[in-house]
Amino acid sequence: MPLLFDxxxxxKPEEFRLLRDLVNDFCGIRFPDDMQFTMERKLRERLQTxxxxxxxxxxxxxxYHPDGRAEIERAVDVLTTNETYLFxxxxxxxxxxxxxxxLLHERGQQQRRLSIxxxxxxxxxxxYTLAILIRESHLFEGWDVxxxxxxxxxxxxxxxxxxxxGNSSFRAMPQNYQEYFVESPEGRTVRADIRAMCNFAxxxxxxxxxxxxxxxxxxxxxxxxxxxxxTASRRKVIEGFYxxxxxxxxxxxxxxxxxxxxxxxFELVHLSSDLVYRKPLAADPSPFRGETR
Amino acid sequence: MNGDQFRKALQDGDPEVRRRxxxxxxxxxxxxFGPPLMQALGDADWRVRKEAVxxxxxxxxxxxxxxxxxxxxxxxxxxxxxxxxxxxLEELGQAAAPALIAALPTAPEHARKxxxxxxxxxxxxxxxxxxxxxxxxxxxxxAGEAIEALARIGGPAAEAAIRGRLTASDxxxxxxxxxxxxxxxxxxxxxxxxxxxxxxxxRRVALTALGRTGHVEALDPLLEALEESTLHTVGVAAxxxxxxxxxxxxxxxxxxxxxxxxxxxxxxxxxxxxxxGQDADARRAAAxxxxxxxxxxxxxxxxxxxxxxxxxxxVIEALRGWGLSGVDPMLTLLSRLDSAEERAVALELAADLxxxxxxxxxxxxxxxxxxLRRSLLDSEHAVVAAAARCLVLWADEEDADMxxxxxxxxxxxxxxAAARALETIAERSPDSVERALAGTxxxxxxxxxxxxxxxxxxxxHAIDRLQALMxxxxxxxxxxxxxxxxxxxxxxxxxxxxxxxxDEDNEVQIxxxxxxxxxxxxxxxxxxxxxxxxAVGSEFAHVRxxxxxxxxxxxxxxxxxxxxxxxxxxxxxxxxxxxxxLGQISxxxxxxxxxxxxxxxxPEVVKAALRALANGHDPAAPSELIxxxxxxxxxxRQLSAELLASLCxxxxxxxxxxxxxxxxxxxxxxxxEHALTAVAGGA
Numbered sequence: 001m002p003l004l005f006d007x008x009x010x011x012k013p014e015e016f017r018l019l020r021d022l023v024n025d026f027c028g029i030r031f032p033d034d035m036q037f038t039m040e041r042k043l044r045e046r047l048q049t050x051x052x053x054x055x056x057x058x059x060x061x062x063x064y065h066p067d068g069r070a071e072i073e074r075a076v077d078v079l080t081t082n083e084t085y086l087f088x089x090x091x092x093x094x095x096x097x098x099x100x101x102x103l104l105h106e107r108g109q110q111q112r113r114l115s116i117x118x119x120x121x122x123x124x125x126x127x128y129t130l131a132i133l134i135r136e137s138h139l140f141e142g143w144d145v146x147x148x149x150x151x152x153x154x155x156x157x158x159x160x161x162x163x164x165x166g167n168s169s170f171r172a173m174p175q176n177y178q179e180y181f182v183e184s185p186e187g188r189t190v191r192a193d194i195r196a197m198c199n200f201a202x203x204x205x206x207x208x209x210x211x212x213x214x215x216x217x218x219x220x221x222x223x224x225x226x227x228x229x230x231t232a233s234r235r236k237v238i239e240g241f242y243x244x245x246x247x248x249x250x251x252x253x254x255x256x257x258x259x260x261x262x263x264x265x266f267e268l269v270h271l272s273s274d275l276v277y278r279k280p281l282a283a284d285p286s287p288f289r290g291e292t293r
Numbered sequence: 294m295n296g297d298q299f300r301k302a303l304q305d306g307d308p309e310v311r312r313r314x315x316x317x318x319x320x321x322x323x324x325x326f327g328p329p330l331m332q333a334l335g336d337a338d339w340r341v342r343k344e345a346v347x348x349x350x351x352x353x354x355x356x357x358x359x360x361x362x363x364x365x366x367x368x369x370x371x372x373x374x375x376x377x378x379x380x381x382l383e384e385l386g387q388a389a390a391p392a393l394i395a396a397l398p399t400a401p402e403h404a405r406k407x408x409x410x411x412x413x414x415x416x417x418x419x420x421x422x423x424x425x426x427x428x429x430x431x432x433x434x435x436a437g438e439a440i441e442a443l444a445r446i447g448g449p450a451a452e453a454a455i456r457g458r459l460t461a462s463d464x465x466x467x468x469x470x471x472x473x474x475x476x477x478x479x480x481x482x483x484x485x486x487x488x489x490x491x492x493x494x495x496r497r498v499a500l501t502a503l504g505r506t507g508h509v510e511a512l513d514p515l516l517e518a519l520e521e522s523t524l525h526t527v528g529v530a531a532x533x534x535x536x537x538x539x540x541x542x543x544x545x546x547x548x549x550x551x552x553x554x555x556x557x558x559x560x561x562x563x564x565x566x567x568x569x570g571q572d573a574d575a576r577r578a579a580a581x582x583x584x585x586x587x588x589x590x591x592x593x594x595x596x597x598x599x600x601x602x603x604x605x606x607x608v609i610e611a612l613r614g615w616g617l618s619g620v621d622p623m624l625t626l627l628s629r630l631d632s633a634e635e636r637a638v639a640l641e642l643a644a645d646l647x648x649x650x651x652x653x654x655x656x657x658x659x660x661x662x663x664x665l666r667r668s669l670l671d672s673e674h675a676v677v678a679a680a681a682r683c684l685v686l687w688a689d690e691e692d693a694d695m696x697x698x699x700x701x702x703x704x705x706x707x708x709x710a711a712a713r714a715l716e717t718i719a720e721r722s723p724d725s726v727e728r729a730l731a732g733t734x735x736x737x738x739x740x741x742x743x744x745x746x747x748x749x750x751x752x753x754h755a756i757d758r759l760q761a762l763m764x765x766x767x768x769x770x771x772x773x774x775x776x777x778x779x780x781x782x783x784x785x786x787x788x789x790x791x792x793x794x795x796d797e798d799n800e801v802q803i804x805x806x807x808x809x810x811x812x813x814x815x816x817x818x819x820x821x822x823x824x825x826x827x828a829v830g831s832e833f834a835h836v837r838x839x840x841x842x843x844x845x846x847x848x849x850x851x852x853x854x855x856x857x858x859x860x861x862x863x864x865x866x867x868x869x870x871x872x873x874x875l876g877q878i879s880x881x882x883x884x885x886x887x888x889x890x891x892x893x894x895x896p897e898v899v900k901a902a903l904r905a906l907a908n909g910h911d912p913a914a915p916s917e918l919i920x921x922x923x924x925x926x927x928x929x930r931q932l933s934a935e936l937l938a939s940l941c942x943x944x945x946x947x948x949x950x951x952x953x954x955x956x957x958x959x960x961x962x963x964x965x966e967h968a969l970t971a972v973a974g975g976a
Binding site for chain 2: 069070113144146148150154157158161162195196198199201202203207212213214215
């Protein structure tokens, strides 16, 4: 075993279980049993910063210290992978731009308003990708367009607001979108007119009562987020999404995710290059009653 | 240590041994320590006396040596003992008064002065009476000392006694009395002062008192005094004169013509005072009088004073009296000044003078505008900021481009002033500001400066721009954008503000709550209630408190249930905010709503709830207040009694009596007694 693993406090199985459940209760993320050593390694830095000697004490801090709630946020930030990039899963984005946006344009003629929610947006690459696609479609000029990103981590939201990215964020971006970025000393920054379309919120996806701050939306992107959630949390979040979507609104999940065993309230729509979920036009206002719990 | 040991130790030839003996005596005080302590007070060494004074200050009464101390100040053989005893008697204050009063008639002539001096530190009605008698003493030293002592004690009786000596045959006593009344800032009538003005010795001191007469006749001698040939007298007269002018508009009016005709000699003296190192009050007074006299020659000095010292409102008001006639001299001065601060003041004054009596002529307007525009290009920030501030009133469409440039300044004072000026233009001509802003980047803190301008321009672009500012990474910009959205209003703005309740910055959340509390739709309803209700779960108490206050501001009954739940918040600040909010909404059954607060663990929350009930004249207020008379916290019981008194709840009388019978706290008892009187009066 490398020396690194032997330095610093060790997490006992019962401590792992307590911490895992605490994080799960807080934000719905479920760490599998084989994450024990990963958790130990990743959280050691937090223990050092707080001058806490062992994981039992850290658990106590999270539960009872006045700063405990903020510290759970930091712990989740450390434990989860925030890594994302622009134009991730491009085939899905293409479907969104070519097939979904025209539908939303047609449907929104009267209100001239478009709202897209990037749920669990991390450092904001997906938010700006969606805003660029909307701008590129040329369908919504003069409309009230909002792309809202949320995350549980204040740190990643600050990065998202700065909108400046290094090379790794551009690894999947087609060349023709370069014009939406300007060079800056720290990297490439999203152009101001694109940033102007985007807003961010510090929101725990499990706190569905607070979803109302997002307002009603036409489409939700929640890709590769729910895979970390347990089933109950997933159901709760999907229920919240359903409430936020306009009838006929779309839900985009990651390519390996589905609503199987989670919800039957959405209908599956076959696009030319992807499958997406849609809230039925004649939607039942509360289809989840009795289903989620 | 006992008395004998103490006495013996004081015989030692080494002063340090004697000093230590006094210190040791303080640690084991005995009844027989009085005589040796008196001996120590008269010791030849000052260190021993100093230690003895400190000990005597603590225990003179206890040791029964007050009479000995009085005797000590009446003797003349040991000056050290006399001074030490005087120090102790002065420190004893009221406790020494009876012995001092008793000694006054029989004290030797040379010692009466000291008895009186010590009495001056005592105070009390009886002492004032004795000092008043002493002030009539034939011994001028004693009488003078008594006047001094009365001045230190103060109060109507003391002042009356002093005033009686304004007519003393001895000029020095008259001077002492006049000076004492000046130090008390006591009113002396014109009639009392008039005869004193002819006395060369009293004249200067009498001039100061003239300022307090509030009598128009006092103008003449004060104006005459401005021509006297000493800087100090002119300074005193100037201060008194400005005080007199400030006492009534009639006197100020009467003085106006006189001041405009002020002699060159008086002007010269006043300019000299203004330029001198005299006290600030005299210089400010000189500046005010010269401004009232419209003395162009003094303008540079006045501007200098305003620029480098705390600006004086009367001086500025006096300058504003110049109106349009002051614009040219001020602009001329502006062109000659080197100091940036002085240029800034001159510019602001010129711009203000031109508008003070309404719309200026086109000619004046052109000259002032020219100066303002030139100053916008000044190399000094202070001048540019002053120009931008003036343009809030002076700017027109043509200035928009230049002001947008200044709103981008890194200097906050310039940027803010320019933005305010742009707001003014936007009020009249939003399109011109819109054009000037075209192509402007709102990145960085400039966004925060321009947010109010954007809101003032209004229209759909305003929301787009403010939405863009909401994505800024600087929280200050987002806060400014929220205020802007609050001013623009409408459904879309409300949605953006609600989203900011989930901002990662707490201060932004608080501003979002405040704005949502204020927002109203076209029907007058608050669209922010549901957003606010969802934000009460914040982990931060100050955010929850802000949300509670904002809910109160909505005035919506939909907020009541949430606010009632917030009364149980573990953080008292949140519970307090909820109480205040419920008081603001005043739901039908306020007492029922406030139940949670009336049983809160923090007495301050309970008090806030009781106040809300009483202020709202809730029908349940009397019974809740009566119940609160038994609250464990004394301050809650005290407040309950006070509120029952203010509401005059007659039926509370038996409960108040019962509460008084069991009350042990002094302040609560006092409130209960007062409440009983009030209630009985009401009945």
